[in-house]
Amino acid sequence: MATAWAIFQGLLLESLPFLLLGVLIAGLARWLVPQGTWIERLPKNPVLAPITGALMGFALPACECGNVPVARRLLASGAPLGTAFGFLFAAPVLNPIVLASTWAAFPDQRWLLIARPLGAFLLAVLLSLLLTRLSETQLLERALLSERRMSQPLSNLGLLERSSGLIGAPLDTKAPATPKRVSLGMVLDQSSREFLDLLALLVLGCVIAALVQTWLPRSWLLAVGSAPTLSILALMVLAIVVSVCSSVDAFLALGFAAQVTPGALLAFLLLGPVVDLKLAGLFTVLLTPKAIAITATAASLGVLLIGQWVNLWQL
Amino acid sequence: MNRGVLLLLWGWIVIWSIYSGRLDLLLRGAFHSLVGASGVALILAGIVMFHRSIGRRERTPWTWFAGAVMALLVLAIPPNPSFSDLASTRPEGLPEPPDLAFVLPPEQRTLTEWVRLLRAQPDPDLVEGNPVNISGFVLKREGQPPQIARLTVRCCLADATPAGLPVAWPDDANPTTNAWLSIQGHMAVETRQGIRRAVVVPTTITDIPRPERPLEP
Numbered sequence: 001m002a003t004a005w006a007i008f009q010g011l012l013l014e015s016l017p018f019l020l021l022g023v024l025i026a027g028l029a030r031w032l033v034p035q036g037t038w039i040e041r042l043p044k045n046p047v048l049a050p051i052t053g054a055l056m057g058f059a060l061p062a063c064e065c066g067n068v069p070v071a072r073r074l075l076a077s078g079a080p081l082g083t084a085f086g087f088l089f090a091a092p093v094l095n096p097i098v099l100a101s102t103w104a105a106f107p108d109q110r111w112l113l114i115a116r117p118l119g120a121f122l123l124a125v126l127l128s129l130l131l132t133r134l135s136e137t138q139l140l141e142r143a144l145l146s147e148r149r150m151s152q153p154l155s156n157l158g159l160l161e162r163s164s165g166l167i168g169a170p171l172d173t174k175a176p177a178t179p180k181r182v183s184l185g186m187v188l189d190q191s192s193r194e195f196l197d198l199l200a201l202l203v204l205g206c207v208i209a210a211l212v213q214t215w216l217p218r219s220w221l222l223a224v225g226s227a228p229t230l231s232i233l234a235l236m237v238l239a240i241v242v243s244v245c246s247s248v249d250a251f252l253a254l255g256f257a258a259q260v261t262p263g264a265l266l267a268f269l270l271l272g273p274v275v276d277l278k279l280a281g282l283f284t285v286l287l288t289p290k291a292i293a294i295t296a297t298a299a300s301l302g303v304l305l306i307g308q309w310v311n312l313w314q315l
Numbered sequence: 316m317n318r319g320v321l322l323l324l325w326g327w328i329v330i331w332s333i334y335s336g337r338l339d340l341l342l343r344g345a346f347h348s349l350v351g352a353s354g355v356a357l358i359l360a361g362i363v364m365f366h367r368s369i370g371r372r373e374r375t376p377w378t379w380f381a382g383a384v385m386a387l388l389v390l391a392i393p394p395n396p397s398f399s400d401l402a403s404t405r406p407e408g409l410p411e412p413p414d415l416a417f418v419l420p421p422e423q424r425t426l427t428e429w430v431r432l433l434r435a436q437p438d439p440d441l442v443e444g445n446p447v448n449i450s451g452f453v454l455k456r457e458g459q460p461p462q463i464a465r466l467t468v469r470c471c472l473a474d475a476t477p478a479g480l481p482v483a484w485p486d487d488a489n490p491t492t493n494a495w496l497s498i499q500g501h502m503a504v505e506t507r508q509g510i511r512r513a514v515v516v517p518t519t520i521t522d523i524p525r526p527e528r529p530l531e532p
Binding site for chain 2: 002003005006007009010011012013014016017020021024185188189192193195196197199200201203209210213214242243244245
């Protein structure tokens with residue numbers, strides 16, 4: 001138990017700065033850019049939207065803990081769902097810090113430097129296309145949904161999506177006046193609330209990750225390292241269990257890179273930033289349980305297929 | 316509960332973790348300044364929020380209470396991991412190139428540098444007779460004799476990777492799991508289960524306290 005307690009503290013203290021960074025970026029974006037001006041210009045096309053979101057990762061470099069508050073802010077501000085999901089799922093890999101750490105860890109495996117961002121990009125587009133088939137009510141967590149509807153003109157919502165009291169109310173189709181910049185005090189107010197909400201969930205995720213890590217010997221997972229499919233599955237489980245940030249997971253992967261198949265190595269680097277135990281808690285501020293289950297299942301299947309294809313090509 | 320107080324509490328935990336040396340036990344040194352900066356930012360935000368919330372009443376979600384309880388537990392119960400337990404569940408692996416270990420005189424090599432060297436150059440005859448001056452903790456794996464070992468981390472304790480060296484323990488030695496030892500001696504070659512391998516033959520074994528930064532090689 002003492003070891004699990006120490007792992008929990010290590011995970012928590014390592015992730016906390018990245019979470020704070022994400023909340024700061026989200027808060028700054030809210031303060032510097034008046035709501036509605038740039039959000040409205042984001043493409044709504046089902047394919048272009050996730051691509052735009054994924055590419056935004058270059059401008060807002062943070063690992064997955066930091067990306068959750070930024071993605072939440074995007075959704076709450078009324079950004080197209082595809083853009084926010086593209087950002088949420090791809091930006092933990094498609095950002096300069098993570099690409100540099102992957103290059104530093106694997107300078108001799110150039111295929112990985114292309115395959116990792118490409119795989120993350122494909123996965124983000126796939127998840128985004130899949131999730132946007134659900135209605136907002138089925139998709140988004142209740143508090144986030146209310147926040148998002150407050151930032152959308154009523155005419156953008158379907159009749160069934162409107163609150164009952166609003167049906168029949170005259171539609172305000174007038175363009176809003178020049179958007180006002182929110183005060184710094186208000187940004188601090190919202191950001192501190194967001195940070196404490198997310199921190200509680202991060203704590204929960206770190207507790208689960210530490211307990212599973214202590215009880216599940218990694219040697220069991222790596223014992224199947226040379227089998228093409230089993231190795232991918234084993235490394236996918238390892239990625240979910242270990243729960244380290246995407247900015248450092250490439251260095252962790254170095255420890256077993258020589259013992260596993262190339263597809264399994266790529267699977268580890270692709271799945272961890274999208275699905276892990278630490279993230280499971282954080283995602284509850286964005287998505288409904290149903291949407292989280294769909295994300296986890298689709299991401300796992302997508303990564304398994306990518307890993308299999310890489311093994312066919314590399315082995 | 317006041318939001319400012321909660322932010323101050325979390326900021327204090329971070330700063331205290333650095334000040335008390337706990338962080339040396341949990342994270343790689345490269346991340347310490349980043350963690351420290353987040354602690355300072357949380358304390359500043361806590362002071363501002365404390366002033367802003369004076370005289371205001373706000374709803375406190377139960378999740379904040381749960382977070383605060385966990386924060387107090389973190390403050391009250393310092394981390395005290397069993398390095399041996401941690402190492403026994405992990406596969407060994409030190410991927411960095413061994414160039415430095417070849418350059419250094421044998422008596423200046425750390426335990427991890429010895430492990431890297433022996434993996435890169437597995438012929439034990441090349442190091443036979445070399446003087447050894449290392450320190451580490453006693454690692455016991457199931458079904459194996461005790462080793463002298465070190466853990467290295469790339470980010471935090473969650474990814475700790477063990478590196479161990481076999482030791483030809485003297486008959487009167489009774490190495491205790493997790494005890495930190497300093498060993499002087501030389502390298503020898505032994506054959507176990509038909510495999511020739513390098514083994515540390517100690518001349519002196521001294522009990523030492525756990526180093527301040529046990530996760531650095």
